[in-house]
Amino acid sequence: MSFTDTLNTLSWGAERLSLMSKTAADVERALGKTQRSFEDFKALISPVARPYIEAMAQQSQALTRQRFGLNQQLFAPLYLSNACANVCTYCGFSMDNHLRRKVLNEAEIDREANALAAMGFQHILLVTGEAPKVAGVDYLAAALQQLQPRFAQVSMEVQPLDQPDYERLQQQGLHGVLVYQETYHRGVYAEHHPVGKKADFDYRLAAPERLGNAGVHKIGLGVLLGLTDWRTDCLMMAHHLRYLEQRYWRSKFSVAFPRLRPAEGDYHVAQPIGDAELVQLICAWRLFSPDLELSLSTRERADFRDRLLPLGITTLSAASKTQPGGYAVDADAALEQFEIDDARSVGDVVRAIQHAGYQPVWKDWQPGW
Numbered sequence: 418m419s420f421t422d423t424l425n426t427l428s429w430g431a432e433r434l435s436l437m438s439k440t441a442a443d444v445e446r447a448l449g450k451t452q453r454s455f456e457d458f459k460a461l462i463s464p465v466a467r468p469y470i471e472a473m474a475q476q477s478q479a480l481t482r483q484r485f486g487l488n489q490q491l492f493a494p495l496y497l498s499n500a501c502a503n504v505c506t507y508c509g510f511s512m513d514n515h516l517r518r519k520v521l522n523e524a525e526i527d528r529e530a531n532a533l534a535a536m537g538f539q540h541i542l543l544v545t546g547e548a549p550k551v552a553g554v555d556y557l558a559a560a561l562q563q564l565q566p567r568f569a570q571v572s573m574e575v576q577p578l579d580q581p582d583y584e585r586l587q588q589q590g591l592h593g594v595l596v597y598q599e600t601y602h603r604g605v606y607a608e609h610h611p612v613g614k615k616a617d618f619d620y621r622l623a624a625p626e627r628l629g630n631a632g633v634h635k636i637g638l639g640v641l642l643g644l645t646d647w648r649t650d651c652l653m654m655a656h657h658l659r660y661l662e663q664r665y666w667r668s669k670f671s672v673a674f675p676r677l678r679p680a681e682g683d684y685h686v687a688q689p690i691g692d693a694e695l696v697q698l699i700c701a702w703r704l705f706s707p708d709l710e711l712s713l714s715t716r717e718r719a720d721f722r723d724r725l726l727p728l729g730i731t732t733l734s735a736a737s738k739t740q741p742g743g744y745a746v747d748a749d750a751a752l753e754q755f756e757i758d759d760a761r762s763v764g765d766v767v768r769a770i771q772h773a774g775y776q777p778v779w780k781d782w783q784p785g786w
């Protein structure tokens with residue numbers, strides 16, 4: 418039974434109703450446990466848990482320190498291309514936005530890699546739009562071959578691929594793949610992904626299973642917070658995570674919290690999530706899955722990132738550029754996927770981590786160990 422089958426058995430409306438019906442007693446019961454069920458997760462992300470955020474944060478902080486120590490992993494995205502053959506209503510790279518398209522060549526990738534290495538990064542995330550004709554598997558494999566010897570971890574956030582393609586990249590040293598479903602609501606998904614291969618909800622949904630079958634070490638999940646009701650979306654993602662954890666126990670899993678940001682085009686955030694709710698959500702994920710990597714990007718404000726840092730987060734990006742060539746080749750902000758909010762230098766982020774009593778971790782992985 419695939420996760421698509423599982424998702425098809427879950428009624429969005431019924432799950433939402435059940436979540437919104439949780440009581441303070443349900444939240445207290447969930448807080449009193451050491452292993453939490455879907456019912457507990459529902460209670461922890463429900464509106465009624467709002468007065469319990471402080472208690473959740475204390476437990477989340479303690480659990481995170483127990484499992485991960487006083488460490489924060491650092492990584493940077495390396496945008497290889499902003500070409501995209503899809504229309505996504507919320508994204509600056511959407512095919513219908515008239516921006517200059519750029520696909521980095523080998524020399525340009527080298528310059529970007531030099532800039533990131535000079536900042537100290539050892540973990541990088543290769544990012545592209547979804548344009549298989551100009552940035553397909555062969556292009557990704559060549560970029561990986563070029564970069565893998567220079568960095569301890571090279572991961573990707575690119576178009577979903579077939580299993581043999583993941584196997585090929587995994588054999589070349591690919592560390593992890595982030596493939597966010599964006600939303601688990603089929604109707605909302607269809608509305609926001611009308612054109613291109615991404616319109617195929619089920620192909621995207623099955624990508625983490627293909628990654629698990631291919632033996633990729635880290636698999637990243639996420640929903641775009643703001644597209645629809647974040648609570649029900651995250652509940653569906655919790656089902657996805659449990660499904661994957663039970664089958665691909667050799668892989669490690671991560672969850673990110675991309676809140677929709679201003680970008681090229683005229684998208685307005687449909688159901689924004691507030692700061693307090695984001696804190697609640699991060700703590701709920703930690704209490705639900707103690708070993709889960711929780712990643713926070715520079716989409717968030719610097720002061721907010723600093724306050725979130727001890728509450729459950731384990732991985733931070735820093736000094737990010739969201740356009741191809743943004744570090745050394747082409748500083749044109751018009752090529753950006755979205756605006757970032759934490760524009761601090763790497764040095765400033767490192768100092769903030771240390772000030773909070775944590776150690777910045779540049780490298781925790783060496784292929785061949």
Ligand code: SF4
Binds near residue numbers: 505509512546
């Ligand atoms: S979200 Fe991804 S697939 Fe959609 S337009 Fe942006 S880059 Fe392309």
